[in-house]
Amino acid sequence: MTGHRSSAASDAATGNGASPGEPVIDVSGVDFGYTATPVVENVSLTVESGEYVAVVGPNGSGKSTLMKLMLGLLEPDEGTVRLFDEPAHAFDDGDRIGYVAQQASASKEMPITVREVVKMGRFPHVGFGRLSAEDWRIVDDALATVGMGDFADRRITNLSGGQRQRAFIARALASEADLLVLDEPTVGVDAESVEAFYDLLDALNERAITILLIEHDLSAVTDHADRVVCLNREVYFDGPTAEFVESDALARAFGTTATVVGDAR
């Protein structure tokens, strides 16, 4: 279990918990396939502390699989994945990672309030114990940070898509994670909320939280991320966003018709 961590460990949560120079994620020469056909092939990349990295690629390009490899939910067939300088699949320091999925995966008809969802962010810290007053303060701070304080006692299934995703961000904040991993977080969220959502990510990144965004919406990526990894089984591009917009990586990875819609606005 990951519980029963000393309170000193929560120092790591201020955002720069990774010791200087230690990469947050280090993927090296990774192959992976669910069957004999590789889904991800010879992928190497490193995410440093404080970066804002977007992984883009067409449907079926293996970006969600790469994310699962990075989070240690899958083990690579070849190569190594390290998370905070530990093998990813053995990594169990859960309070360092906040994970926000596509909202579709969390749309259950379960009676649970927003505050109870955000509370889960404290579970890696308290283990089998109860939440202390301090834990509850962190929960309420996280709710305030995403502007959802007034929704604390709402049933989460009664919220709009955008509000729900904010609640999940708040859960990640409550865990005081150094690394925020988001898997197409704005699918099914209305356009207005999407803008506010990315503004929130920008703000969190300024607080030195490392952000890894798996995204199909290229305009969001080019407007917000510092660095783009373009994936279609292999890495087609890895570099600053401005260079990505100039390059032909997109056409090569997606086929010829794709364009970056973001820079037209």
Next chain:
Amino acid sequence: MNPVLQTSPLDPLLAPLYAVLDLWSAFMFLLWDLTGLGLLQYQFLHRAILVGLCIGVMAPLIGTFLVHRQLALIGDALAHTAFAGVAVGLFLNAVIDLGVSPYLTAVVVAMLAALLIEVISETTDAYNDVSMAIVLSTGFALGTTLISINAGGLAVGINQYLFGNLSTVSPENAAILLVLFVVIVATVALTRNQLLYVTFDETAAEVSGIPVTWYNRVMVMLTALVVVGAMQIMGVILVAAMLVVPVAGAAQVTRSFDGSLLVSIVLAELAVLLGIGVAYYAGATAGGVIVLVAVAIYVLAVVAGKVQTAVGDEETPTVGAIDAGEERTAD
């Protein structure tokens, strides 16, 4: 009055629990003196009421975690394998004179089946109707086969396992149930955080360092324990209802998870007590009456939920500004 009528190899172990049962019985007699309720005068009903009260806590407690993972039917599947366990127990008692309660063999078999279902779902990556249906029918088929090859004499005794019976709750079985009750409540109390996280969002729970596979295994094994415990009164066929119906009712009228846990237990206790009362005075099978009462309560809860929504105490608050950066605002 000595409650230990038959002897069992477990009697020395269960002795302290028999004392608890005697204490409970004394309390019930006191209640009889005060209220004059006829059903409180029988010691076997005292045990049945105690067992019913325990079921009213542990069934919705586990059921809440199952229902919200769309696993409502797993209780049914495990109940039918527990029936196979009962048959194994009866068989062993008849053949080698083992002398243990068939509920104990049911515990063992149901827990093995629970693990099997879980391992199947891990390897096939999904809980599916088909594997559940196969386990369910295999259990029931095994049970009926064992009973039928073991001479007709046993067939007389199986009605109590199929439909449950208030009057056959022996001290030994009541004591076994108390043990199950303590194990279940203690396990959930200890691991409630992890179980909640796994129930709500399995992937995020895994990322946060919770060994999800293990908690899933714990959960199905607890389900097996509940099912066997509740079988005494509810019977194999109706036991799953106690895992599902009160929970579904509570989900209609509550918005928080803690609230829904509490409400589902209250609804289940209501159904158990009303059900035992009605069954006693009407001379009906308790299991059936309890489920009917539970369903009636569920319907009331649905209506109450609709009224709650229609009255609309929820005026929509506005989303606050994002407050993450220093001078940054949302718009």
